[in-house]
Amino acid sequence: MKSKRALHRSRTERELKTPRASNPERVKSRREDVPGAGDAAPVNRGAESRDVLTGLLTLDSFLEELRGRVAEARRRGRLTAVLYVGLNGVKRVNDSFGIQFGDILIRQAAARLLSAVRESDILARVGGVYFAVALEPFDTVEDALIVADRFVDILSETFNVFELADHPVGISANVGISLYPSHAKLPVDLIRYAAIALGEAGQQGANRVEVFDRERGEETRARIELEWMLRHSIDKREFALWFQPEIDLRTGRVIQREALLRWLHPQRGQIAPARFVPIAEETGLIVPLGNWVIREACLQAWKWQHTGNAGIGVAVNVSALQLAKPNFAGTVEVVLRETGLSGELLELELTESALMANFEKSVLELSRLRDCGISVVIDDFGVGYSSLSYLKELPVSGVKLDRSFLRDIESNRHTLPLLKSMVSLAHVLNMRVTAEGVETQAQLDAVRTIGFDTAQGYFLGMPAAISDREKASGASCP
Ligand code: C2E
Ligand code: MG
Ligand code: MG
Secondary structure (H helix, E strand, O other): OOOOHHHHHHHHHHOOOOOOOOOHHOOOHHHHOOOOOOOOOOOOOOOOEEOOOOOOOOOHHHHHHHHHHHHHHHHHHHHEEEEEEEEEEEEHHHHHHHHHHHHHHHHHHHHHHHHHOOOOEEEEEOOOOOOEEEEEEOOOOHHHHHHHHHHHHHHHEEOOOOOOOOEEOEEEEEEEEEEEEOOOOOHHHHHHHHHHHHHHHHHHOOOEEEOOHHHHHHHHHHHHHHHHHEEEEEEEOOOOEEEEEEEEOOOOOEEEEEEEEEEOOOOOEOOOOHHHHHHHHHHHHHHHHHHHHHHHHHHHHHHHHHOOOOEEEEEOOOOOHHHHHHHHHHHHHHHHHHHHHOOEEEEEEEEEHHHHHHHHHHHHHHHHHHHHOOEEEEEEOOOOOOOHHHHHHOOOOEEEEOOOOHHHOOOOHHHHHHHHHHHHHHHHHHOOEEEEEOOOHHHHHHHHHHHEEEEOOOOOOOOEEEOOOOOOOOOOOO
């Protein structure tokens, strides 16, 4: 059996001797045009339809060729496919050794792809580390999968980008496939769907092949649309805060209200945070949005102090990305100064994962917040790391137990003793424990008996908008 090393050698040699096609006209971006390994200077193609680095077709010319390919498949009553290939790891090479070596790697990958396709297949470099292939019409999906697997195999073998020095470099690849006519009839859609499938493949892991899935594609499309809407809504003031009371279980009094973000879209109506907060987090939009929430919540709490609700504080959800910003505590301090709210009336809710993402920074920011009188609690506690032991290292003043614990308090006999021990451990650490999601009298009785300090839930008060009356009677802010 050949060793991996031998395979690597023979591959490199083959790339160096990339054959030139005898009839260039017959071959679309095929073997004749790819400079192999060692060919460091870009080839002057003299034609815009060619990618300068690899000599392959560009996206525009690929689209042109794909039209013909689709027409051919239709005429012959057969299938065709777009294979969208993405390389992972080129950035690492760029960053470690310089862009010129990343370029060599891309050329070598192009040469390998060329050696793996048939003369009649159409190959293009559609941008950066992405290639697209339109296959010669075929009959079963299996045919396309075989080619895609071959791509993954040849691209995951080591490369030698340093020519003389024998220093192999390993990367990985993913492939997304869309099929004509099952997924789309238009070339642009075929490319788009293959790119979506590539994204799916990437999420599954390295060296994966995925065929486009219409349902998943629909989800992706809806997500992209929501992201677009979100970007445009932030400036249009389509957001509002609703407030839900948190009750002291000993006195029955409201001690504070949690600010819950609502997106009131003019056409779509109310969009739930579960739907848009994750997108806002992925895109970084949560930072400006979250800053708006903190300011708005503080303004509202300041108004309560002056309209018969003195002493009632506000709790604000903060995402990991906000905490990760330099000088997060300083930003909050500025809001307190500008709104005139006392720090003791502001509580920030963070999840375990947000706090653990950068433990040292969390300790630093939380200490500074505490110096301003602001308290921090852990939201949805119990579903993440679930370890109270590290909590003593963090300046947090309480935990809000995730509402899933209350849901099965009656059905699961282990839940009650578990909650009891969690509550007593939190008390040993001097922390307040809040029960989330109290929906029934029975649950309220249970959390009281267990020894929770505070509780929140539909049974005690629904999240609600600030009423017009309340708004009208509000004191004018500083
Ligand atoms: P959370 O911080 O754990 O907020 C509690 C969620 O539980 C709220 O959902 C609330 O309406 C809901 N809830 C309250 N009582 C009950 C109950 O008795 N039963 C049930 N089934 N649910 C109850 P909402 O408003 O949809 O918010 C969902 C999540 O979105 C929040 O969970 C929080 O993680 C996030 N979120 C909301 N506003 C913001 C915000 O301003 N910034 C950030 N970063 N996240 C936010
Ligand atoms: Mg919360
Ligand atoms: Mg929660």
